Amino acid sequence: MPPPLAPLLRFLPTLALGLAGGAVAFAVNLPLPWLLGAMLATTVASLAGVRLRSPGRGRQGVLVVIGVMLGSAFTPEMSGAPGPWSLSLAVMLVATAAMMAFSVWFSQRVAGHSRETALYAGVPGGVSTVTLMAMASGADLRVVGMTHAVRILVLLVAIPPVLEAIGHVDLAGARPEPARWLWLPGSADAAWLAAAGLGGAWLGRRLRLPSALLFGPALVSAALHLTGVTHAAVPPTLLALAQVLIGVSVGVRFAGTSLARVGQALVMAVAQALVLLALAVLAAWLGHLLTGISAAAALLAYMPGGAPELSLVALTLGIDPAFVTTHHLLRISVLVLLLPALLRPITRSQS
Numbered sequence: 001m002p003p004p005l006a007p008l009l010r011f012l013p014t015l016a017l018g019l020a021g022g023a024v025a026f027a028v029n030l031p032l033p034w035l036l037g038a039m040l041a042t043t044v045a046s047l048a049g050v051r052l053r054s055p056g057r058g059r060q061g062v063l064v065v066i067g068v069m070l071g072s073a074f075t076p077e078m079s080g081a082p083g084p085w086s087l088s089l090a091v092m093l094v095a096t097a098a099m100m101a102f103s104v105w106f107s108q109r110v111a112g113h114s115r116e117t118a119l120y121a122g123v124p125g126g127v128s129t130v131t132l133m134a135m136a137s138g139a140d141l142r143v144v145g146m147t148h149a150v151r152i153l154v155l156l157v158a159i160p161p162v163l164e165a166i167g168h169v170d171l172a173g174a175r176p177e178p179a180r181w182l183w184l185p186g187s188a189d190a191a192w193l194a195a196a197g198l199g200g201a202w203l204g205r206r207l208r209l210p211s212a213l214l215f216g217p218a219l220v221s222a223a224l225h226l227t228g229v230t231h232a233a234v235p236p237t238l239l240a241l242a243q244v245l246i247g248v249s250v251g252v253r254f255a256g257t258s259l260a261r262v263g264q265a266l267v268m269a270v271a272q273a274l275v276l277l278a279l280a281v282l283a284a285w286l287g288h289l290l291t292g293i294s295a296a297a298a299l300l301a302y303m304p305g306g307a308p309e310l311s312l313v314a315l316t317l318g319i320d321p322a323f324v325t326t327h328h329l330l331r332i333s334v335l336v337l338l339l340p341a342l343l344r345p346i347t348r349s350q351s
Helices: 005-027 033-047 057-071 076-080 082-110 115-122 127-135 141-166 178-182 187-206 212-226 236-254 259-291 295-302 307-317 321-350
Strands: none
Touching: 005 033, 005 236, 033 141, 033 236, 033 307, 057 187, 057 212, 057 236, 057 307, 057 321, 082 115, 082 259, 082 295, 082 321, 115 127, 115 141, 127 141, 127 321, 141 236, 141 259, 141 295, 141 307, 187 212, 212 307, 212 321, 236 307, 259 295, 295 307, 295 321, 307 321
8 A cells, every 4th residue: 555545544434433423513503514513523532532543644735725715715805904903903912912821820820730831731822833842842742732622622612602692693604505515616716726725835834934834825815816816716515624624633632532531631621711712702892892893703813722723614604714814823923933932931940
């Protein structure tokens, strides 16, 4: 068997479970069915001890596709956005600082983790970058990974009821008509989308962007759509598959997690995530009052972490994905730049 095919074949049972979970969720009219169905099915299986495989490099391809899709939300008609967006970005940064301060305090003082573990676990976003940085430190990687995974899980599960409560969003109306599942872009549009994905992935790595495979294609696709070079969209079937793969990526993070052994850590992570959700709701309401931007869009933009997941939710539900993506790009960029400075005092105290 050729080496590239072996990981794919090992991942197929996990993918099948995710697709089955999404199909069941779709059949019972669960909001965000492909994402939440796949995520919940694989999370339950992981916690039950079933050995599931991560998408591996497949997730990288999904990030590129999501980036291209997000870029298609930027249109020439957005010329009036900079004013309210600038104020909203400022609100988001203040809210992010408050969330991180609470997370670090909670992780250290309430959950009893070390200062280094508390800092990495408390960063509200950039899970991939944060995990890589934590690997070169004395932080407890299990706690860091679990805290981020639980946070994303809690936020995604909470999105439908919270949006319906504050955003007046018709979640059922976000489903495409049956005929739309078979829609495909024309050959020229498909070529532009492919060019945006491949060129954006190269550019993102070249510029060393945070989440380069997500934000690089998003920037190139946005440039093509803002200039009117193309108005192409991504097929709904591909969007649903992207949701399944992202949902599976969240669920398999709990593989090897024993409820009996890490029960307290899970409870602490859930409690922390719920408080952060409450802070995000308050910040979104403030952002809505100050800028007039919908509370639903502000909530998805201000939620702490999970840029691919939350941007994909915004795209799926049609809740200003360009606005949400811009906020998450700025948040991750600021966190990546500031995190080394925040870690320096801890490093000095341990030397």
